[in-house]
Amino acid sequence: MALRTAGSVLVVFLWSVAVVLGQYGWSVTYTPQSICALKGSTVQLSCSYRYPSGTVTTTFGFTKMYAVENYVSLSDDPDYKGRVTYRSDKKNVHTLTITDLRESDSATYKFRFITDQTGGRYTGDPGVTLSVTALQVKVTPSSWQNWVTLTCSNTCPLTDNPKPTYIWYKNGHKVKEDSSSSYSDYFSDADSYSCTVKGHEGLSSPAVYKPKSTSVSVSPSGEIVEGSSVTLTCSSDANPPVQSYTWWYKKNGGGYQSMTGPQHVFNQIQLSDTGEYYCRAQNEMGTDRSTTINMDVKYGPKITSMSVSHSGEIVEGSSVTLTCSSDANPPVDKYTWYKNGASLTGSEKTYNFTTISSEDSGEYYCEADNKYGRLNSSYVSVDVQYGPKNTSVSVSPSGEIVEGSSVTLTCSSDANPPVDKYTWYFQNKTFQNGFGKIYNISNFKSKDNGHYHCEAWNGRGSRNSTALMITLPGKQTSVMTASVGIIVVVLVLILCLSGFMWFRKKASKSTSDTRDTSENVEGDSSPVYDNISGFVMTPTAAQTADTDYQDDVHYTSVHFSRSKNQEVPLYSTDQLPQPQKQDKDVQYDAVKFNSPSAATRRAAAQVAEEDSSVIYSTVNKPRTKKT
Secondary structure (H helix, E strand, O other), rough: OOOOOOOOOOEEOOOOEEEEEEEHHEEEEEOOEEEEOOOOEEEEEEEEEEEOOOOOEEEEEEEEEEEEEEEHHHHHOOHHHEEEEEOOOOOOEEEEEEOOOOOHHHHEEEEEEEOOOOOOOEEEEOEEEEEEEEEEEEEOOOOOOOEEEEEEEOOOOOOOOOOOEEEEEEEEEEEEEEEOOEEEEEEEOOOOOEEEEEOOOOOOOOOOEEEEEEEEEEEEOOOOOOOEEHHHHHHHHEEOOOOEEEEEEOOOOOOOEEOOEEEEEEEEOHHOEEEEEEEEEEEOEEEEOOOOEEEEEEEEEEEEEEOOOOOOEEEEEOOEEEEEEEEEOOOOOEEEEEEEEEEEOOOOOOEEEOOOOOOOOHEEEEEEEEEEEEEEEEEEEEOOOEEEEEEEEEEEEOOOOOOOOOOOEEEEEEEEEEOEEEEEEEEEEEEOOOOEEEEEEOOOOOOEEEEEEEEEEEEOEEEEEOOEOOOOOOOHHHHHHHHHHHHHHHHHHHHHHHHHHHHHHHHHHHHHHOHHHHOOOOOOOOEEEEEOOOOEEEEHHHHHOOEEEEOOOOOOOOOOOOOOOOOOEEEEEEEOOOOOOOOOOEEEEEOOOOOOOOOHHHHHHHHHOOOOOOOOOEEEEOEEEOO
């Protein structure tokens, strides 16, 4: 190593002093050439230099070499700002003082100066090597629990104290001062130890202790959403540094499992990762565990389903509740209901039918919604069952019926489940073989004239149709004519009886003015006056004498429109049905068929010429036997 000049160099080592002799008498002497100092202490680097002639124009003092031929003056280095001072005297002795030494200050420092001579740039080799060391406590665990052997060490022998005296501290209190660098002790979880060397009591080693304040952090912070990337980090305050980290976790209520490493990364966190997590940190002094964190993975609705409160058949008029269920975190905050694809009013978990009707039948589904998504349920069919409705009878052919032709009657009814039984009635009597939807009369005769109705049955009830009157053309006229004759006879008898009673009443008044006129007719009920004609109708002897049947006596009066020279004929059909159980829902309709014969048409025309005010009336008189 040499002082760089134009000529050769000679290096002479005298003890710890390095003297560099250059050509023409140039030289730099470092005292000492290597130094080991404690971190935080103060050190001085000194040198002296000589040159044969000329004048020193610039001194860079000590420079730190960062790379070959790359020297930086310490006064210009920001890392040394406020920590270096220079001192020089007339004997060409230069001293550098560095305070608050740092481990990064370890380097080789060289003195450099420039003279006014040509080529007079000189750097003194080999320079001064500075090593900054920190006291450390090394831990040797024992096979005995909580028994430890400690050693105070540093990386190089201290220049100012090659054989130091070691001082030991436990929890900040001096417990030993000895030339031995080792110390053994039984410790508890809260104990800490440090050491120093005598003369540098303020520069003790960092304390050693078992891990403490162990914690788990989650990144990113905030809610954890399914599918996102999540990192768990275990942190602990420990010296010596933590040797190993162990993670313990329990997912969805299962047993605890383990994994290692200071971090655990979920690239795409799943619902299955929800659970409890904690970590353990371990060094030579012992272990410590963090508190447990709950990994709550948020997600949109899953497994959305719809249920019906009725496990069996749904009957019209009953109360029915539809319930929407969904797995979601956070819980579902809105439900939407749909029927046959159209949304319904309501956003609650349940949809209620207080009294369900047949119109409520259809395909239903629900939609569950929270801040992270939405999901529909599958379709559920709501099938409302009810008894027959709108029962009716239709006849084919719909026009005129010819004697001997085939007539088909069809019973129709709205029902759920569909009608499984039909019963046919003729004149309120059950057909022996009339149990199908269709009843066929292959050879229609006059005996088949009358009222027809059907009854529809299913498992939920029954319903009668209205009665349908079917007659052959021409037969209705003869029946009406016979009925007219009967009515005329009855009216004549009523007029005669009324005249007789009027004369009798008048004769009675002439013999006795005090007789009670209310006794004119034995057993007579109060007469009924019709508000149209003024005729009076009273029960006949035949009506009052009937003891076998109880009659529902109906009084009626008919107003006859009269012209000046013509009386108005009255036609009536009187039907007396046999005692028969009659459905109270039965109603009667009459179907009138025009006569196909010419004779019938002429008779109808003649009747029309005589009077256009013909009134047809049908009187039904149900009779029940007295008990």
